[in-house]
Amino acid sequence: MAPPTSSQIKPGRTLLVLLAIILAMGATIALQKAFVPKFGLDLAGGTTVTLSPATLDGKPPSDESLDRAVTIIRARVNGNGITDAEVAKANSNIVISLPGVGQREAVARVATTAELRMRQVLAVAAATNQPVQMPTAAPTPSGSGAPSATPTGGSTPTPSVSGTPAGRALSSALAAPSPSATADAKGGAKSDDKAKGDAKGKAEATPTPPVPPPGATEDPLAGADTSGIDPALLDKFRDIDCTAKDRGQGTADDPNKQIVACSQDGTARYILDKAAVQGTEISGASAGTDPTTGEWIVQVTFKSKGATEFADITRRITTLTAPRNQLANVLDGVVVVAPTIEEAIPGGSARISGNFTQLTANDLADQLKYGALPLKFKQSEVVSVSSTLGQDQLRGGLISGAIGLLIVILYLLLYYRGLGLIGVASLGVATVITYSTVVLLSHNAGFRLSLPHIIGLVVSIGITADSFIVYFERIRDEIKEGHRTLRSAVEVAWRRARRTILVADAVMFIAAIVLYFLAVGGVAGFAFAMGLTTLIDIVVVFLFTKPLMSLVARMRFFAKGHKLSGLDAERMGRTSPAEQTLQEA
Structure with missing residues (x-):
C-alpha cells in the first residue's frame, strides 16, 4: 500500500488543529466551572445609581465638565464595550446602570476623582499618637544583702534579712529606725547627722524622674527633621488620627501645596511635599503581577514631561536620609504606597504596589488610564432593576434563533441534499465555537450577554451559511464545465471562493468596527457580536468546511454523483463525473 501523500494528510491535520482548539476551550470552561455566560x-x-455633582459654590456644573465626567465613567465601567454597562446624563445628574446585583461598591469606585500625585515624604509617624511610657524602677543590686525601696504607691517594702550580724543590724534599722543611730554594713553605728548626710547625697545622685500627667502622648515629630515644612502642617500632623474612619480618603488635594495624608490601610501618617508628578502626565496604566513575588501591581507610564519629572525627583531624593528618600503615590489624598528610592528611575514608567488583588489592581489601572473626574459626586439614588422583561426577551430571542437555524438547515438539506450535510456540520461547529467564546469572554473579560448581542449572533447564522454556499456553488460551476473531477473541482473552486468569502467577511467586519466605535449601548453590543461571529466564520470555513470537503470528495457517494449527493448529473446539467473520477483513482 502506497504511503499517503501530503495532500491527503493536510485536511486531516487541519481538522485536528480545529479539534484541539475546541477541546482547549472546553477544558478551560470545565476548569473554571463557567458553563453559562453572564447576562447583561x-x-x-442590576443596579441603577444616580450621581449628583457636588460643587463648592453650590451652582450647577458646566455642561462641558458633565460631558467629560460621563465619558470617563463610561470608559471605566465599559471601556471595552462588552460589559453592557450604561452611563447617561440626566439634566445635571449622571445615571449609571450596571448589570448584576450588589454593584454599589463598584459605582463608588468609579465616582472617585482618581487623581494620582507623586510626592516626596518629609515626615512619617504612626497612625495615632502613642502614650508616654511611665518610668520604671532601677533593678535591685544583688550580692550585698542591702535592700532597695521603690516609691510606688507610698508604701515601704519589708527588707529581706541577711544571715550575717551586719545584715541583721541593717534590717533592724530599716524596719524600726532609731533617731540616735543607724546600723552600717560593718555592724557598727553611724551618728544621726551622718546618716542624714548620706541619705541626702544619695537623693542628689539619683533624682526621681517626674511623673507625666494622665493622658500625655509622645510628640510624633520628636527628633524628626522639620526643615522646609509648612509650620501650619506640624500641628495638623500631630492632631490627625489615621485610624479614624473619617481620615479623609477620597478627597482631592492641591498639587501646589504640602499636605498631611494617611496611608490607605490606616497604619501611618505623612507630611508630603508639593506634587513632583501629577496624574495629568500619565499616558497609560495596566494591572499585572510581579514576576518575582507574584503580587498584583499597577504599571504606570508617563508622557514626556511626566517622565522627565519622575526621573528628576527620583534622582534628587535618592541620596537623602529616611524618610525623605521615600516617594509617596497619593490617590485622592490617600497614600497608596511610599517606597524608598534607592536610585534614579528614568524611562518614563513607574510601578505601584500595595497589597492589591486582581480586582483592585484592575480598578485602579482603569481609573488612572481613563483619567480623573472633573467633579466630585455623591450618590443621590440607588434603584434595583428587575429582569422579568429581560427573561421574556431572552426566551423570544432564543426561540427566534432556533427557528432561523432550523429554516437554514432545511433549506440546505432540500437544495444541496448530501452536500447540505457539510453545511449543517459547519453550522454546528460554528455554534460550538461561538458559545464557548461567549462563555470564556464572559468569565474572563467582563462580557455580558444582552439582547443586542443575541440579535447579532442570530444574524450571524446567515453570514456563516453564506460563506459555504459560495463555496458549494463554485464547486458545482467547476463540475458543470465538464473538464474537472470532483477532487480537482474542490481545490480550484476553493481558490476562487476564498477570495469572495474574505472580501464579504471583510466588508461585514469593517461595518462592525465602525458601529462599535461610533455607537454606544445596544448598538455597540450588536456590532461586537457581529464582528465576533464574522471572525468565527472565517475560522470555520478555513479549518473545517474546506478540509472536510476535501475528504468527502474522495468518497464514491459524492465522486460518482449519487442522486442524493447534490452533485448528480441531472442537477449538474451534464454527464456524471464518475468515469473521470475512477480514472483519476
Missing part, C-alpha cells in the same frame, strides 16, 4: 442588564437586572 436587560436579561439579568
Whole structure:
C-alpha cells in the first residue's frame, strides 16, 4: 500500500488543529466551572445609581465638565464595550446602570476623582499618637544583702534579712529606725547627722524622674527633621488620627501645596511635599503581577514631561536620609504606597504596589488610564432593576434563533441534499465555537450577554451559511464545465471562493468596527457580536468546511454523483463525473 501523500494528510491535520482548539476551550470552561455566560442588564437586572455633582459654590456644573465626567465613567465601567454597562446624563445628574446585583461598591469606585500625585515624604509617624511610657524602677543590686525601696504607691517594702550580724543590724534599722543611730554594713553605728548626710547625697545622685500627667502622648515629630515644612502642617500632623474612619480618603488635594495624608490601610501618617508628578502626565496604566513575588501591581507610564519629572525627583531624593528618600503615590489624598528610592528611575514608567488583588489592581489601572473626574459626586439614588422583561426577551430571542437555524438547515438539506450535510456540520461547529467564546469572554473579560448581542449572533447564522454556499456553488460551476473531477473541482473552486468569502467577511467586519466605535449601548453590543461571529466564520470555513470537503470528495457517494449527493448529473446539467473520477483513482 502506497504511503499517503501530503495532500491527503493536510485536511486531516487541519481538522485536528480545529479539534484541539475546541477541546482547549472546553477544558478551560470545565476548569473554571463557567458553563453559562453572564447576562447583561436587560436579561439579568442590576443596579441603577444616580450621581449628583457636588460643587463648592453650590451652582450647577458646566455642561462641558458633565460631558467629560460621563465619558470617563463610561470608559471605566465599559471601556471595552462588552460589559453592557450604561452611563447617561440626566439634566445635571449622571445615571449609571450596571448589570448584576450588589454593584454599589463598584459605582463608588468609579465616582472617585482618581487623581494620582507623586510626592516626596518629609515626615512619617504612626497612625495615632502613642502614650508616654511611665518610668520604671532601677533593678535591685544583688550580692550585698542591702535592700532597695521603690516609691510606688507610698508604701515601704519589708527588707529581706541577711544571715550575717551586719545584715541583721541593717534590717533592724530599716524596719524600726532609731533617731540616735543607724546600723552600717560593718555592724557598727553611724551618728544621726551622718546618716542624714548620706541619705541626702544619695537623693542628689539619683533624682526621681517626674511623673507625666494622665493622658500625655509622645510628640510624633520628636527628633524628626522639620526643615522646609509648612509650620501650619506640624500641628495638623500631630492632631490627625489615621485610624479614624473619617481620615479623609477620597478627597482631592492641591498639587501646589504640602499636605498631611494617611496611608490607605490606616497604619501611618505623612507630611508630603508639593506634587513632583501629577496624574495629568500619565499616558497609560495596566494591572499585572510581579514576576518575582507574584503580587498584583499597577504599571504606570508617563508622557514626556511626566517622565522627565519622575526621573528628576527620583534622582534628587535618592541620596537623602529616611524618610525623605521615600516617594509617596497619593490617590485622592490617600497614600497608596511610599517606597524608598534607592536610585534614579528614568524611562518614563513607574510601578505601584500595595497589597492589591486582581480586582483592585484592575480598578485602579482603569481609573488612572481613563483619567480623573472633573467633579466630585455623591450618590443621590440607588434603584434595583428587575429582569422579568429581560427573561421574556431572552426566551423570544432564543426561540427566534432556533427557528432561523432550523429554516437554514432545511433549506440546505432540500437544495444541496448530501452536500447540505457539510453545511449543517459547519453550522454546528460554528455554534460550538461561538458559545464557548461567549462563555470564556464572559468569565474572563467582563462580557455580558444582552439582547443586542443575541440579535447579532442570530444574524450571524446567515453570514456563516453564506460563506459555504459560495463555496458549494463554485464547486458545482467547476463540475458543470465538464473538464474537472470532483477532487480537482474542490481545490480550484476553493481558490476562487476564498477570495469572495474574505472580501464579504471583510466588508461585514469593517461595518462592525465602525458601529462599535461610533455607537454606544445596544448598538455597540450588536456590532461586537457581529464582528465576533464574522471572525468565527472565517475560522470555520478555513479549518473545517474546506478540509472536510476535501475528504468527502474522495468518497464514491459524492465522486460518482449519487442522486442524493447534490452533485448528480441531472442537477449538474451534464454527464456524471464518475468515469473521470475512477480514472483519476
